[in-house]
Amino acid sequence: MEASLYRMVRLIRRFEERCVELVRSGDIIGGIHPYIGQEAIAAGVCAALRFDDIITSTHRGHGHVLAKGADPIRMLAELCGKVTGLNRGRGGSMHAADFSKGIFGANGIVGAGGAIATGAAWAFLRQGGGDKVAVSFFGDGAVSQGVLLEAMNLAALWKVPVLFVCENNGYATTLTVSESVAGTICGRASAFGIPSSTVDGMDAAVVFEAASAAVESARRGEGPAFLECLTYRFDAHHTWEHKARVRYRPAEEEVSGRLRDPVEIAGGRLDPAERESIDEAIEALLDEAVAFATTSPAPDPSTALDYLYGSAVLP
Amino acid sequence: MGETLTLGKALNLGLRRAMEDDSKVILMGEDIGKLGGVFRITDGLQKDFGDERVIDTPLAESGIVGTAIGLALRGYRPVVEIQFDGFVYPAYDQIVCQVAKMHFRSRGKVRLPMVIRIPFGGGIGAVEHHSESPEAYFSHTAGLKVVACSNPSDAYWMIQQAIASDDPIIFLEPKRRYWEKGEVDTAEELSVQEPLHSSKVVRPGTDVTVLAYGPMVRTALDAANAAAEDGRSLEVIDLRSMSPLDMGPVYASAKRTGRVVVVHEAAGNLGMGSELAARITEECFYSLEAPVLRVTGYDTPYPASRLEEEYLPDLDRVLDAVDRSFGW
Numbered sequence: 001m002e003a004s005l006y007r008m009v010r011l012i013r014r015f016e017e018r019c020v021e022l023v024r025s026g027d028i029i030g031g032i033h034p035y036i037g038q039e040a041i042a043a044g045v046c047a048a049l050r051f052d053d054i055i056t057s058t059h060r061g062h063g064h065v066l067a068k069g070a071d072p073i074r075m076l077a078e079l080c081g082k083v084t085g086l087n088r089g090r091g092g093s094m095h096a097a098d099f100s101k102g103i104f105g106a107n108g109i110v111g112a113g114g115a116i117a118t119g120a121a122w123a124f125l126r127q128g129g130g131d132k133v134a135v136s137f138f139g140d141g142a143v144s145q146g147v148l149l150e151a152m153n154l155a156a157l158w159k160v161p162v163l164f165v166c167e168n169n170g171y172a173t174t175l176t177v178s179e180s181v182a183g184t185i186c187g188r189a190s191a192f193g194i195p196s197s198t199v200d201g202m203d204a205a206v207v208f209e210a211a212s213a214a215v216e217s218a219r220r221g222e223g224p225a226f227l228e229c230l231t232y233r234f235d236a237h238h239t240w241e242h243k244a245r246v247r248y249r250p251a252e253e254e255v256s257g258r259l260r261d262p263v264e265i266a267g268g269r270l271d272p273a274e275r276e277s278i279d280e281a282i283e284a285l286l287d288e289a290v291a292f293a294t295t296s297p298a299p300d301p302s303t304a305l306d307y308l309y310g311s312a313v314l315p
Numbered sequence: 316m317g318e319t320l321t322l323g324k325a326l327n328l329g330l331r332r333a334m335e336d337d338s339k340v341i342l343m344g345e346d347i348g349k350l351g352g353v354f355r356i357t358d359g360l361q362k363d364f365g366d367e368r369v370i371d372t373p374l375a376e377s378g379i380v381g382t383a384i385g386l387a388l389r390g391y392r393p394v395v396e397i398q399f400d401g402f403v404y405p406a407y408d409q410i411v412c413q414v415a416k417m418h419f420r421s422r423g424k425v426r427l428p429m430v431i432r433i434p435f436g437g438g439i440g441a442v443e444h445h446s447e448s449p450e451a452y453f454s455h456t457a458g459l460k461v462v463a464c465s466n467p468s469d470a471y472w473m474i475q476q477a478i479a480s481d482d483p484i485i486f487l488e489p490k491r492r493y494w495e496k497g498e499v500d501t502a503e504e505l506s507v508q509e510p511l512h513s514s515k516v517v518r519p520g521t522d523v524t525v526l527a528y529g530p531m532v533r534t535a536l537d538a539a540n541a542a543a544e545d546g547r548s549l550e551v552i553d554l555r556s557m558s559p560l561d562m563g564p565v566y567a568s569a570k571r572t573g574r575v576v577v578v579h580e581a582a583g584n585l586g587m588g589s590e591l592a593a594r595i596t597e598e599c600f601y602s603l604e605a606p607v608l609r610v611t612g613y614d615t616p617y618p619a620s621r622l623e624e625e626y627l628p629d630l631d632r633v634l635d636a637v638d639r640s641f642g643w
Contacts, residue, residue, distance in 0.1 A: 088422040095420045104388060105420075109412045115378050116413065119385020126367065127389070134385075147409065150378025157373070308458055310418050310426040310481040 001047070005204040006266040007278050008043035011285075012063040013263050015072060016235075018286050019062065019079060023239045027294055028079050032093045035063035037234030040262035041167050042067040044207025045135060045227075048215045054102040054120045054134040056113030059094050061106030064137050070098045076289040082296035089299050090307075104134075110172075111138060111145030114164065118151040118224075121162040131219040133161040141172025143185050152224070156192040159223035163214050164189070166226070167201060169233040170257075174248040189226035201229030202260045205269075232257035317468075317500040323493035325467035326356050328501065329474035330394065334364055337392060340478055343370045343379055344396030344432075353398055354434055354493055376406035383429055384413055392428045392478055400435040401444030407452070414483045415458035426481040430474075435463070436530045436580045437612075437627055438491030440620040447617055448581035450529075453485045454558035454590075461557040462511060463487035463529035467497035469555065476511040484511075487557075489530035512556040514564050520550030523637050524568040526591060527578040528554040531628060535578055538633035547637065557587055565591070566598050573604035574640040578628050583611035605643035608636045 016036045022028040035042070038060070046055070046067035057064040062079070066072055070086060078085030078096050085091070086098050097105035104120060107113045114136045121134035142148050143166060155162050172180050189196035195217070199210045207229055214225035234257070236242055249257075267275050320328065334340045342357055348371035351358030361369035372379050376397060383393035397403045403410075410431065417427045437446035453461045460482050464470040470488070477484040509515065517532065518539050527535040532553045539549035550568050554560065569575050575595055577588035588609035595607050610628045618626045 087420060087424075090422055091420050097421060097424075099388070099421065099424050104385075107413075109408065112381065112409070112413055115381020115409065116385045116388070118378075119382035119387075120389050121385070122382060123386045123389030123391060126386075126391075146405070147377040147381055150373075150375035151381060153373060153375065154378050154382055307419050307421075307423045309460070310423065310428075 001208070002205065002266070002269045003274060003278065005043055005047060005208060006270055006275065007282070008047070008067050009039040009204050009262050009266045010279060011072065011282050012039040012042060012066055014282050014286055015066060015076070016062060018076070018290060020235070020239060022080065022290070028093070029081060030092070031239035032062070032079065033060040033238050034235040035060050037258070037262070038167055038169060038201065038231045039063055040204035040207055040266065041165065041201045041229045041231060042137070044204040045137070045165055045211040047208045048211040049133070049135065052102060052132050054104055054117065054132070056104045056117040056134070056136045057106040058113065058138055059106065059108050059110070060139070061094070061096065065096050065098065065103050065106060068103045069101045070103055072285060073289040073292050077293040077296050080293040080296070081298060082293060083299050084292065084296040111142035111148035114138060114142070114148040114151040118155045118160055118162050121155070122158060122160045125158070125160055133163060133215055133218045135163045135165055137165045137167060139172065140166060140168040140170070140177050140181065140185060142166070143188055144180060149188065152189065152192045152194060155224040156194050159221065161218035161221070162224045163211070163218055164194070164224065164226045165211070166228045167231055168228055169231045171233065171237070171249070173237045174246070185228050186226065194224050194226045196226035196228065198228040198230065201231035202262050202265060204262060204266050234258050317498040319496050320467045320471070320499045321494050321496050322464070322467045322470045322489070323354060323356055325471040325499050326474055326488065327358055327360070329471040330357065331360060333475050333478040334360065334368065339390060340392045340394060341368045341370065341386070342394045342396065343372050343383060345372060345374055345398045347371060347396050352396060354490060356488070357396065376402055377409055380406040380409040380414065380431065384409065384417070384427065387427045387429045388425055394430045394432060394478060397431060397433045399445045400433050400447040400449055403431070403433055403449060410453070410459070411456050415456045418482070419458050427483045428481045429483045430477045430486050431484070432486045432488060434490035435487045436489055436491060437617060437623050438530065440623065442619055443617040446623065448579065448612065450487060450557045451581055451586050454587065459483055459485055459558060460512065461485040461487065462555060463489065463557065464555070465489060465492070465529055465532035465553050467495070468499045471499045471501065472505065472508045473511055473555070475505050476508065479505065480511065487529055491530050492533060495533065512559055512561055514552055514554045514556065514561040516550060516564055516568065517553045518549070518551040520548035520572070522548045522572055523550070523574040523576060523640055524565070524572045525549050525551045525576050525578060525633065526554055526565060527551065528557065531578045531580060534628060534630060535633060538630045538637070541630055541634060542637060549637065560594070562594055562598070565595065569595050569599040570602040573602050575607045576610060576633065576636045576640060577607060578610045578633055580612050580627055582614045583609050584614045586611055605640040608640055610636045
């Protein structure tokens with residue numbers, strides 16, 4: 001498990017670093033929200049999930065999509081807007097999805113995934129027989145959104161097997177948690193009678209252990225659970241900040257926040273030789289992904305109106 | 316072979332038949348179970364289909380619609396009742412940002428077979444939030460389909476067609492007409508009905524084309540009766556689908572009559588009438604004898620009960636527009 005957790009943390013880190021390069025080169029248009037620094041959460045939570053479980057993700061969603069099992073090569077092509085991408089290039093960074101792997105999409109609306117995951121998990125419950133769960137990832141900014149609180153109420157009322165995972169990186173874009181969250185984040189879960197815990201979100205093994213316990217309780221039919229993972233965003237809210245050079249975090253905090261690095265924490269548990277071979281394999285994979293993404297064709301503009309509707313307008 | 320039903324009862328029977336035909340159809344909404352809905356459209360359905368399929372939800376429109384998305388993605392066909400038109404706005408974000416776009420952004424990998432039923436329009440003394448006509452907001456959003464029924468037979472068939480559709484549909488019900496009666500031939504098959512997104516000439520005429528939908532179809536028909544006494548022949552078209560619009564019958568009629576009046580309760584500014592006038596002008600310019608005229612609610616919030624008769628288009632305002640059309 002230690003090797004596979006490290007592999008995923010490292011893959012997400014390097015994938016995101018490659019993405020930042022592709023933003024700079026103009027291959028990814030419009031920029032991304034880098035997940036760098038928060039990789040242990042996606043890796044740890046998704047390691048506790050099965051293939052047939054479901055996740056919903058956020059605007060900072062690449063890590064979740066990769067950790068739940070999407071093909072990194074087609075994911076990178078998606079971010080580059082190419083027809084070979086997961087969604088034929090029409091989802092992009094903020095709406096990448098792979099429904100065949102239970103990845104119900106990144107989402108540009110903060111908190112929106114909470115209700116969708118609750119509905120999907122409710123469908124599991126209604127369909128009966130199985131023990132599948134859904135996980136909704138969101139940030140600390142989402143805990144002030146009404147729809148998330150509505151979804152938590154419904155999930156608790158109906159004992160829906162959904163895990164709410166709050167990635168508390170301290171900032172909703174530029175606003176600190178202390179400026180935006182009255183009470184506490186876990187206090188919201190308590191209000192609905194949802195069991196919650198706060199864990200170190202920089203250590204994938206800790207996240208995995210906490211997520212496994214929460215997922216198992218949901219699988220047993222004990223209803224929703226809530227996990228707050230404390231983390232730090234190493235990079236910008238959005239790559240636009242690289243150009244705009246906005247400063248809203250104290251310089252000393254930006255240094256201290258990076259001292260505990262999820263890659264080093266997970267990697268430090270491995271034999272150096274093993275770690276090196278994992279790193280090499282990841283670089284080879286990403287080399288292939290970049291080559292594939294940059295050489296794949298862009299969508300044909302004549303298809304811009306396709307897929308507006310699922311059924312014919314008139315027979 | 317038909318039976319006489321109110322529009323509300325026709326919807327109730329249509330929902331019942333859809334639930335009998337497909338066990339994946341589930342109803343969600345506020346007070347729809349035990350009470351059967353404040354307008355009793357779901358009356359008796361929880362008793363017969365159980366509280367697993369007819370679900371009383373908390374007051375949380377955003378959560379209800381958001382949760383219904385997840386259900387639809389997992390194979391259900393949720394039918395969500397919004398208790399009153401003005402209550403749909405908390406769910407607007409879900410509908411516009413998620414429901415409308417899921418199929419498009421997934422390149423057809425997932426479909427969202429969801430119906431959002433909204434009793435809409437005024438005429439029952441219920442003031443703002445309970446008398447509004449939000450169709451233009453939703454019609455403006457690509458990926459949604461928006462329909463309105465105007466009579467019991469259409470109500471019975473259109474609700475079933477909407478539930479059978481693989482696309483998300485905003486289903487507008489003319490609440491002031493819930494109690495109006497009409498013939499419904501429930502023995503017919505769904506498959507032989509006219510397509511959901513088709514407009515329909517409901518009264519042929521030769522002098523002026525009157526376009527309406529939902530509650531204003533009755534008003535337009537009343538105006539046509541009154542105009543006939545004055546020797547004017549109005550052709551009334553029930554648009555039925557606000558998005559997509561079925562313009563074929565509209566253009567054909569406009570080219571014959573050369574005069575068009577659009578009637579809706581919603582405010583005029585950027586309402587359906589604006590789009591209809593633009594399209595008709597583009598397509599039928601050389602056939603028109605007068606500008607396309609609009610008879611609409613005023614550009615104010617929905618008024619207090621004592622003023623709503625002034626606000627709502629009525630027979631006299633439609634006839635006045637017909638007169639103005641002939642003044643050109």
